Amino acid sequence: MNTQLAAGRDTPLWRRLAGNGPVLAGGTVAVVFVLAAAAAPLLAPYDPARADFQAALQGPGWSHWLGTDDLGRDQLSRVIHGARASMQVGVLAVVLAFLVGVPLGLVAGYYERFTDSVVSRVTDTLLAFPFLVLAVGLAAVLGPSLLNATIAIGVSLVPQVVRVARAETLRLKHLDYVQAALASGGGPGTVLFRHVLPNATSALLVQATVGIPAAIISEALLSFLGLGVQPPDPSLGVMLSGAQPYIAAAPWMAVFPGIAIVAATLAFNLLGDGVRDVLDPKGPKRGGR
Amino acid sequence: MIDTEPVLRVRDLAVTFAGERTVHAVDGVSFDVRAGEVLAVVGESGCGKSVTSLAVLGLLPEAAKVTGSVRLGGRELAGASEAELRAVRGSELSMVFQEPMTSLNPVLTVGRQITEVLRRHQKLGRREARERAVELLSLVGIPAPRRRVDEYPHQLSGGMRQRVVIAVAVACDPAVLIADEPTTALDVTVQAGVLDVLDSLRTRLGTAVVLITHDLGVVAHTADRVLVMYAGRPVEHATADELFASPRHPYTRGLLAAVPRPGTPPEGGRLTEIPGMVPALTERADHCTFAPRCDRADERCTTARPHPEGERHLVACWHPEPEGTP
Amino acid sequence: MTRYLLRRLGQSGVTLVLVSIVVFVGVRAMPGDTARALAGEETTPEALAAIRAEYGLDDNIAVQYARYVQHALTGDLGTSARTGLPVLDAILDALPVTLELALFSLLFAVVLGIGAGVVAAVRRGKPAEWAASTVALLGLSVPNFWLGIVLILGFAIALPLFPASGFVPFGTDPAENLRRMVLPAVVLGTGLAAVVMRQTRAAMLESLSADYVRTARAKGLSPWQVTGGHALRNSLITVVTVLGLQLGQLISGAVVTEQIFVLPGFGKLMIDAVFTRDYAMVQGVVLFTATAYILVNLAVDLLYSLIDPRIRLGGAR
Numbered sequence: 061m062n063t064q065l066a067a068g069r070d071t072p073l074w075r076r077l078a079g080n081g082p083v084l085a086g087g088t089v090a091v092v093f094v095l096a097a098a099a100a101p102l103l104a105p106y107d108p109a110r111a112d113f114q115a116a117l118q119g120p121g122w123s124h125w126l127g128t129d130d131l132g133r134d135q136l137s138r139v140i141h142g143a144r145a146s147m148q149v150g151v152l153a154v155v156l157a158f159l160v161g162v163p164l165g166l167v168a169g170y171y172e173r174f175t176d177s178v179v180s181r182v183t184d185t186l187l188a189f190p191f192l193v194l195a196v197g198l199a200a201v202l203g204p205s206l207l208n209a210t211i212a213i214g215v216s217l218v219p220q221v222v223r224v225a226r227a228e229t230l231r232l233k234h235l236d237y238v239q240a241a242l243a244s245g246g247g248p249g250t251v252l253f254r255h256v257l258p259n260a261t262s263a264l265l266v267q268a269t270v271g272i273p274a275a276i277i278s279e280a281l282l283s284f285l286g287l288g289v290q291p292p293d294p295s296l297g298v299m300l301s302g303a304q305p306y307i308a309a310a311p312w313m314a315v316f317p318g319i320a321i322v323a324a325t326l327a328f329n330l331l332g333d334g335v336r337d338v339l340d341p342k343g344p345k346r347g348g349r
Numbered sequence: 350m351i352d353t354e355p356v357l358r359v360r361d362l363a364v365t366f367a368g369e370r371t372v373h374a375v376d377g378v379s380f381d382v383r384a385g386e387v388l389a390v391v392g393e394s395g396c397g398k399s400v401t402s403l404a405v406l407g408l409l410p411e412a413a414k415v416t417g418s419v420r421l422g423g424r425e426l427a428g429a430s431e432a433e434l435r436a437v438r439g440s441e442l443s444m445v446f447q448e449p450m451t452s453l454n455p456v457l458t459v460g461r462q463i464t465e466v467l468r469r470h471q472k473l474g475r476r477e478a479r480e481r482a483v484e485l486l487s488l489v490g491i492p493a494p495r496r497r498v499d500e501y502p503h504q505l506s507g508g509m510r511q512r513v514v515i516a517v518a519v520a521c522d523p524a525v526l527i528a529d530e531p532t533t534a535l536d537v538t539v540q541a542g543v544l545d546v547l548d549s550l551r552t553r554l555g556t557a558v559v560l561i562t563h564d565l566g567v568v569a570h571t572a573d574r575v576l577v578m579y580a581g582r583p584v585e586h587a588t589a590d591e592l593f594a595s596p597r598h599p600y601t602r603g604l605l606a607a608v609p610r611p612g613t614p615p616e617g618g619r620l621t622e623i624p625g626m627v628p629a630l631t632e633r634a635d636h637c638t639f640a641p642r643c644d645r646a647d648e649r650c651t652t653a654r655p656h657p658e659g660e661r662h663l664v665a666c667w668h669p670e671p672e673g674t675p
Numbered sequence: 676m677t678r679y680l681l682r683r684l685g686q687s688g689v690t691l692v693l694v695s696i697v698v699f700v701g702v703r704a705m706p707g708d709t710a711r712a713l714a715g716e717e718t719t720p721e722a723l724a725a726i727r728a729e730y731g732l733d734d735n736i737a738v739q740y741a742r743y744v745q746h747a748l749t750g751d752l753g754t755s756a757r758t759g760l761p762v763l764d765a766i767l768d769a770l771p772v773t774l775e776l777a778l779f780s781l782l783f784a785v786v787l788g789i790g791a792g793v794v795a796a797v798r799r800g801k802p803a804e805w806a807a808s809t810v811a812l813l814g815l816s817v818p819n820f821w822l823g824i825v826l827i828l829g830f831a832i833a834l835p836l837f838p839a840s841g842f843v844p845f846g847t848d849p850a851e852n853l854r855r856m857v858l859p860a861v862v863l864g865t866g867l868a869a870v871v872m873r874q875t876r877a878a879m880l881e882s883l884s885a886d887y888v889r890t891a892r893a894k895g896l897s898p899w900q901v902t903g904g905h906a907l908r909n910s911l912i913t914v915v916t917v918l919g920l921q922l923g924q925l926i927s928g929a930v931v932t933e934q935i936f937v938l939p940g941f942g943k944l945m946i947d948a949v950f951t952r953d954y955a956m957v958q959g960v961v962l963f964t965a966t967a968y969i970l971v972n973l974a975v976d977l978l979y980s981l982i983d984p985r986i987r988l989g990g991a992r
Contacts, residue, residue, distance in 0.1 A: 184686070185693040188965045192927030193945070197961060200949045201704050277818045281931060284820055285946060300821060307824060308832045315828075318821035326816035333812070408892055438895035446893075451886035454905050456912070456984060465904070466894045501984040517894065 076338045083338065086330025093324050096140055097147035104137035108294045117310045127312040129302060135313065139320050142296040145289055146324060149210045149279035154271040156214030157221045162264065164218075165225020166252050169233065179226070183219040191216050195278055199287040206295075209288035213278045217271050224267045228260035262339040269332030273325040280321050296321050355381035356557045357405070357442075357525045362417035362427075364397070364404050373633050374400045376581045377656070378417075382525060382557040387548075389560045389572035389589070391604070395627060397581035398561045399447075402527045405559075406444055407434040422524065440470035443518040447530040449510035453502040459486070459513050460498035463520055470521045485516040489546050508539030512546060519550055526550075527559045532567060544571055565604065569593060577601050580638040581630050587662040597662065597669040599643050637667065683976060687969050694965045695747075699740050702958045747962070753955035757948075762959035765944060772842060773929050773940035779856050780864030780925065781918075788868040789907075789914065792875025796883060797902060807872060814869030819928050823862040823935040830858060840937040855936075863932045867921055874917045878910035885909070912983050919975030923968060 077083050096103055105125075112132035120127045126135035168179035186194065198212035229252070232238055238255045246254075282288035283297025291298050296317040303313035364375040375397040382388045390398050403409050405419050407426060419426040421442055426434065438444075446452040453462060463485055464478035473481060479498065486494035489512040502510055511531060518526055528547060532540040548571055551558050562568060568575055568589060575592045577585040577600065585598040596602045603623040628638050635654050640646040645668045657663040662672060727733050731742060746753070752762040795807040831839035837858050845852040882888060883906050891905040930942030937943070941960060948956035 181689060181693060184690045185697060187923075188690050188694045188969050189961070190923035190926040190964065190968060192930055193961060193964055196930065196945070196949065197698075197701055197957075200957070201701055273816065280818055281820060285931070285934065286950070300824065304824065307828055311828050314821075314824045318818075318825065321821060322813075322817050325818070326812065329812060329816050406893055408889065435895045435897065438893055440895060444893040446886060446890060448886055452890045454887040454891070454909065456908055457905070465896065465900070469894065469896055469900070503984070514890070517890070 073338075077335065080334045080338050082330045083334030086327045086332075086334060089323060089327035090331055093143055093327065094147055097144040100140045100144040104134075104140045106134035106137040108133065108137040108141040109292050110134075117306065119310070120312055126316045127310070129299070129313050130306055130310070135299075135316055138294040138299055139296070139316055141294040142299055142317060143320055143324065145206060145283075145293075145295045146276045146279055146321070149206065149213060149288075150272045150276040150324075150328075152210045153214035153217060153275040153278075154268055156211065157217035157271060158264070158268070160215075161218045161221025162225045162257075165222040165227075166229050166256065168222065169226040169229025170248055170252060170256075172230075176226070179222065183222045186216075186219040191274075192278070192281065195282060196285070196287060199282050204282075204287045204290055206289045206293070209279055209282045212282070213275050216278070217275065221264075221267060221271070224263050225260065228263050229256050232256045232259050266332065266336050266339060269328060269335050273328040273332070276321065276324050276328070353383050355383050356422060357382045357559070358418075358420040359401075359405065360418040360420075362401060362404060362415070362419065364400050364409065365414045366412055367414060368412070373630050374413075374581055375404065376633065378576075378578070378583050379657075380576050380583075380586065382559055384524070384557050385551055385555045386573045387551060387558045387560055387571050389562060389568040389575045390578060391562060391565065391568055391575055392578035393563060393627060396578045397630075398563075398578055399529050400581075401578075402444065402529050402559065402561055405527065406438055406442060407431075408438075408444075436470075439466045439518075439523075440521040441524045443521070443523040443526055445511075445514050445518045445526065445528040445531045448534050449507055449514055450534065452514055453510055455502055458499055458501055459505070462513070463498075463517050466517055466520050481520070482516075485520055486513070488519075488550075489513070489516045490542065491516075506539075507535050508543060511535060511539075511543050515543070515546060515550070519554065519556065522554055523556060525557045525559065527561070529561045530563070531560070533562070533564070540567075547571070577604070580628055582638060583657055583663075583665060584639065585662075585664045585666075586657060591662055595670070595672065595674050597664040597672065597674075598639075598666050599645055599668075599670075600639050602670065637665075680977070683973060687973050691966060691969055694969070695744065695962055696740065698958055698962045698965065699743060700736070702954050702961075703736060703739075705952070705954065705957070743958075752959035752962070755948075755953055755956045757951050757953045757956070762955050765956065766941070766959060766963055769939060769941045769944045771844075772938050773933070773942065775845070775852075775856060776859055776863060776929055776932065776938060776940060777925055779860035780862075780867065780928075783860050783864035784867035784871050785918070787864070788871025789875050791868075792872040792914075793879055793902065793907060795872070795876040796879030799880065804876075808876070811869040811872040814865045815873075817865065819862050819866055820931045820935055822865060823858070823932060826858050826862060827935075840935075842938045842940075859932050859936045859938060862935070863925065863928045866928065867918075867925060870917065870921055870924075871914060875910060875914050878913040879906055882906040882909040912979065915975065916979055919972060919979070922971050922975070926964060926968060 077087075110133060112128070114132060115124065115128050116130055116132040118124055118128045118132075124134050124136065126139060128134060129138070164179050164183075168176045189197065194216045195212045198215055199209055202208035202212060232255065233242075233251075238251060241251050241255055279288055279295065280297035280300070283295040284301045285297075286301065289295035289298050291302065299317040300314055303310070303317070306313050358381050360379045362375055362378040363373070366372040366374060378397070378401055380388060380390075390401065392398050400409070400413075404413070404415050405426070407415075407429070409415065415427060417427060421437060424433075424437075426437065426442075429437075453459075460479060460482050463482040464473075464475070467473045467478040467481055468475075483494045483498050486497055491497050491509060491512050497505070497509075502513070505513065511534075515528075515531070518528075526547075531547065532543050535543060544567065547558060547560075550556055560567070560572060572589045574588050575586070576583055577592075577598065579600050585592065585596070585601045587597075592601065593605070596605055600623070607623065623642055628634070628641065636652055637643070637646070637650045637655050640650040643650065647668075649667050653667070655665045655667050657665040731739060734742075743753075750763055752766070754760065755762055755765060758765070791807040791811070795804040798804050827839045830836045838855050839858075841855060843851045843855055879902075883902075885906075887909075888901060888906050891901045896904070926942075929940060930945060932938070933940040933942040934946055941964065945957065945960045945964070947953075948960060
């Protein structure tokens, strides 16, 4: 609290973010994940798809740091490539949700009345499905693949983005300076892009940091259920589902991909908590200081 | 006035808040209150009035360091255990807070908020406590108490809520009632009603009242004696009649001059202001804290600290107005 | 209050109709041929045509929808292509399993979440708060299906305290039923407990600094009465709302949890139906879930107004 007071409101946003412990810790891990995902083919010691039955079900050791699976594939390589899939889905699904959700929310908040009722009814309808039921349903309709899982998760995230964007627009629209812009003949474009969107950034940024870990978990989950990435392609969810029959004999098969998922979501959750703390010092806070 | 023992005796009370910069919120406050008497503690906001009252009840946060003595009846409260303090709070020593809008719990009925204190201290049963709560509501002048007892705070007006707060405070016939700005948040029209309730309770129940206020009109109306505080320190202490008739401390004189009086238009059409600002309380100054704003200040005032002195009219000033000056 | 109730009911009704349309159209859009799925082994064009005619699959989709709604209102959600039994029967068989699972995990989440949240708020800045907050953040970040696998590894395999999977009806063997519910309930309840803990802590910190809590302390009430009777009671309003918003999370989680622990509940019914292309079943289960979810949200709104007298009595402030 004191550090925030000391940093003051005038300090640039990135400095306030960089000065926040959780943001720094979460951000570092998240960056490591993004880099590892991007450079997966370079980092992975083996081809993630190459089976080597001689080496099947080996525990962690020098030649295979994280052990091998039932087909003798290198777990470390598969985790790295799996993280790549997670990141891809995590980021793309959120981008998709924002591309669809933000314009809808802005328009609904700006025009209110009829447009708002239509958009709100549609989001309510989507929200009437529990997130996973919606994602599973969409994935089933679209057919299982990485791309379709991304689309299913992205669409499932849309209603929440619409809600935030709409609420922010409604809030900002009634502020004096936006009213002034409206009164002086500012069209919807000017008002929304010049006044509303820049000021809604904080709330949307928080929503994005919530969306990414949700998307990462959902990808793993859909793949785990067989509705996402299809074996033999590597995905952390696919690895976990493949590990189930060997849970007693080769627990490392289940443990390492899981740790990777936890590390990734934990990093983004920390990042999200920190960002929320910095952007909204009065809002609900997380752990001790 | 010296014939009865005081029920509450505060000596050299000091409160400091440790932090990056230590704040001396209250410094060297002493006063006595006797049964049936109203002592007004007066000063600008931030002068330590409210901290004093919270310190007496032991309700300050852990970060606050309290020294000095607070004796209630024969018992020392300063340094008493939390359990001992709990037994006293609400029964022998109770408090009315400033904000009736927020000092009642919004999700509990008025009745529940009165009965819980009765059940806690007087071990009344559910039914007896409820009957007593209805009595108390009518005692503080709430019409239709039997209906009101089951209502929630948001259903009552501000004045009614403050009456409920008072009912809670007097539920166990406390020896001392501390009222912290009890009328400040209320409309002028209902202020008098609430003050009358406090006054009639004092005469009827013999409660000693410590009335914390910045409103000199309220003081003139109700107080027997007055303690004036400035920047955490007591500056003047006298009977209300004497204080209003012949204030001795320059600060008190300034306060009184700042009060508009009907019939006598202030000079130049403006109210008199005391020039300057209240000092920060971050250092324990070894001089008169009022000196920077005082037109009588000389070298002595900025180098040595005056302590309250006098027989019956105490004043902490190196150059006080002689006694009896109007 | 009545007007509010009616408006809320109206909104829920509109949402329900939209949901049923979305589900109906969505299921029709699923890859694969309904007739072929129904036909099973028999795949001659004549047989398929016969099935299409029998089920009215050649009709306009609006006509099909109207027929479906008409049947649904009389409790006929169609017949499972896989078992040949009524969809509604399968749903009613699965329902108690999921309800029991949800109930236990809710209990777990509420007790643990509120307890830890209160402790974290009261012991602010102490190790207890730090520990509770850290565990909550972990609970929020661990995907429940992995937690399930880890718990099976730990408490069913390494330390065989609980069975790894399977369900025994409560009526058959209550003790065994409960024993088999422990791990699934913990798995499903953990994420929710983390959310509840964080909300409780935030709400408690706010109400603990409220004026009425100071009043309560000035009354000489015990710390227990102040924290529980005054501060917590106010905080519960926020917590109940959040709990309501999290029910979707609970249903989502149940789908996975049932899959891992092989519990014959709702979620398993749905996933199995998706994989066997049992369209009538998918449609029935999703529609039932969405309806239940809408109704529960409605109930939470009403519960909310019951807890908060300011809403219940429609007062100004």
